[in-house]
Amino acid sequence: MGTDAWASGFRALRTMWWPIASSSRCRSPCSETSIFGAGRCRHASVERSRRSVGATVAAARAALAEGVACNLAGGTHHASAARGSGYCVFNDVAVAARILQREAPLRIVVVDLDVHQGDGTAAIFAGDASVFTISLHGAKNFPFRKVASDLDVALPDGCGDAEYLRALDQALDVLDQAHGERSFGLAFYLAGADPHEGDRLGRLKLSAGGLLERDRRVLARLGALRIPVALAMAGGYGHDLDVTVAIQAATIEAAIDAWRAWRDRASRMSAPAPAPSAPAAAARPAQAALATDNRGP
DSSP, X not given: OOHHHHHHHHHHTTOTXXXXXXXXXXXXXXXXXXHHOSSSOOHHHHHHHHHHHHHHHHHHHHHHHHSEEEESSOOOTTOOSSXXXXXXXXXXXXXXXXXXXXXXXXXXXXXXOSSSOOHHHHHHTTTOTTEEEEEEEETTXXXXXXXXXXXXXXXXXXXXXXXXXXXXXXXXXXXXXHHHHSOOSEEEEEOOSTTBTTBTTTOOOBOHHHHHHHHHHHHHHHHHTTOOEEEEOOOOOBSSHHHHHHHHXXXXXXXXXXXXXXXXXXXXXXXXXXXXXXXXXXXXXXXXHHHHHHTOO
């Protein structure tokens, strides 16, 4: 992405005090602490975050062209327009949304299923009818002071597969209704692995199978509504890193299946209509003659 596009997207979020467009040097000890906790400045993390934003922008553009696309990072939803927070330097989805909206008049929906509420995203898009924000999250988890999304679903500690999926279906019904009132041209899906029962920071009790069913339901609903979707991996802090990686790999496999379904449906819709069979073609003159006869004196 060119420098002009970067600057344009960040200016749209009024983030000029946060040193992102021209420097990876952290200048505010207070801001640094709010993102990473107390300690020295982490310049490499800032650079990684810049690149992650670019990957989400690229995924969004690919989704518009292909139906489904993924960023293997991203989902840094605690960053607001003015500051970073909660391990999130820049809000990649917000920047990508604003850049894409400058390129086309898109209404966007953000489906945030990280276990932590997307307070930064909610704050950035508060009162903005062009972006609809949905968050399913742990009621008692970080951030402890929530910012209202368009739809917030707060789940109790220990929430398992069945309760979670019921809540998800209800949220997707709201998405469906909002799409019917004014259609969405793009979705961002934050597919966090941290609702998993083995996550150190999650406090929910979803199984790996429950998380895969979550992904499939979100992708199937968006596909049925023909809303292109860009995925971001968001959070995952499992005691066993291999388990977290397996959950995220399953998300990517579900996205590939959704992309294939999108492509196959697009191919069917663009295929030419079959030629009429011979008997049907032969019947047409008789039908035309009968109609002419009926118009006679």
